[in-house]
Amino acid sequence: MTLAEALRCAVKHFAALPNLETANPQMEAELLLQHALGLDRTQLYQRLRDEMPPDKKETYHDLIWRRLCGEPTPYITGRAAFYDIELAVTPAAAIPRPETELLVETALALADKRIQDTPSLTVVDVGTGCGAIALALAAHLPSAQIIATDISSEALALAQGNAERLGLASRVHFLRGDLLEPLEQPADIVVANLPYVRSAEWERLPVEIRCYEPREALDGGPDGLRIIERLLRGAPPVLRPAAALLLEIGFDQGPAVVALASDVFPKASIEVKKDLASLDRLLIIQL
Numbered sequence: 217m218t219l220a221e222a223l224r225c226a227v228k229h230f231a232a233l234p235n236l237e238t239a240n241p242q243m244e245a246e247l248l249l250q251h252a253l254g255l256d257r258t259q260l261y262q263r264l265r266d267e268m269p270p271d272k273k274e275t276y277h278d279l280i281w282r283r284l285c286g287e288p289t290p291y292i293t294g295r296a297a298f299y300d301i302e303l304a305v306t307p308a309a310a311i312p313r314p315e316t317e318l319l320v321e322t323a324l325a326l327a328d329k330r331i332q333d334t335p336s337l338t339v340v341d342v343g344t345g346c347g348a349i350a351l352a353l354a355a356h357l358p359s360a361q362i363i364a365t366d367i368s369s370e371a372l373a374l375a376q377g378n379a380e381r382l383g384l385a386s387r388v389h390f391l392r393g394d395l396l397e398p399l400e401q402p403a404d405i406v407v408a409n410l411p412y413v414r415s416a417e418w419e420r421l422p423v424e425i426r427c428y429e430p431r432e433a434l435d436g437g438p439d440g441l442r443i444i445e446r447l448l449r450g451a452p453p454v455l456r457p458a459a460a461l462l463l464e465i466g467f468d469q470g471p472a473v474v475a476l477a478s479d480v481f482p483k484a485s486i487e488v489k490k491d492l493a494s495l496d497r498l499l500i501i502q503l
């Protein structure tokens with residue numbers, strides 16, 4: 217069996233399983249084959265006509281089997297691509313999602329404008345998980361001070377390891393604690409992708425999320441907004457006068473978060489930005 221044939225076979229199995237709701241069969245079959253063979257994408261494509269090495273057949277079969285049982289590909293390979301960086305991921309933290317790249321893009325655009333007046337911007341990523349947002353921002357904002365917080369010490373250890381691998385450890389300060397509580401200085405930009413799934417929705421989520429990702433990273437309480445509301449209400453004392461707050465939200469939470477934000481920041485400019493699927497995705501508050 218050639219590598220191309222092994223790929224086709226895996227894609228067929230993935231496509232036939234309706235319970236893999238979030239799977240992208242072709243891409244995931246490739247990532248798992250790359251992982252089994254220790255190849256990057258270009259190397260894999262150059263060798264598609266080669267025979268599958270006999271000692272790797274079973275390895276690939278096992279990886280495919282784990283995926284078919286529901287385990288997310290990033291937890292199997294231990295890697296996830298996010299924005300323009302690659303991160304190590306483990307079940308200690310949620311897997312970074314492509315829709316969160318909108319938050320990074322928007323924060324970078326805002327930071328670019330503000331950096332002229334405040335060259336040493338302080339940007340805080342609350343609930344950093346594996347460090348995805350904080351590290352993507354650090355890679356693009358060399359003069360900013362980046363602070364990343366999380367309540368989970370396991371997630372922070374993972375994020376710290378990612379910072380070291382990406383050569384960004386000296387630029388990002390990791391603090392453990394509840395929301396903005398560990399912060400010791402005022403912030404210019406606060407970004408956060410906090411848990412926003414409604415508790416009652418948990419059992420209806422795809423198996424790859426429900427059975428593998430940490431619930432405390434995704435469950436936002438009965439209305440999904442318990443943690444976001446606490447962040448908003450606790451934010452005013454730590455924000456500089458012209459600060460901005462960017463929060464990822466669920467597609468149906470726009471009106472509720474705008475009402476909350478207007479209550480806490482009655483004089484601020486408040487908007488909700490849609491993602492590529494035209495769904496509400498980002499709350500932007502500018503003081």
Ligand SMILES: C[S@@+](CC[C@H](N)C(=O)[O-])C[C@H]1O[C@@H](n2cnc3c(N)ncnc32)[C@H](O)[C@@H]1O
Binds near residue numbers: 349365368408434
């Ligand atoms: C949805 S995950 C997002 C992880 C990462 N920022 C990303 O976008 O991929 C939410 C993160 O918020 C953290 N978290 C939950 N409650 C928190 C709290 N009260 N204070 C700080 N972090 C919290 C979780 O541990 C988890 O790492």
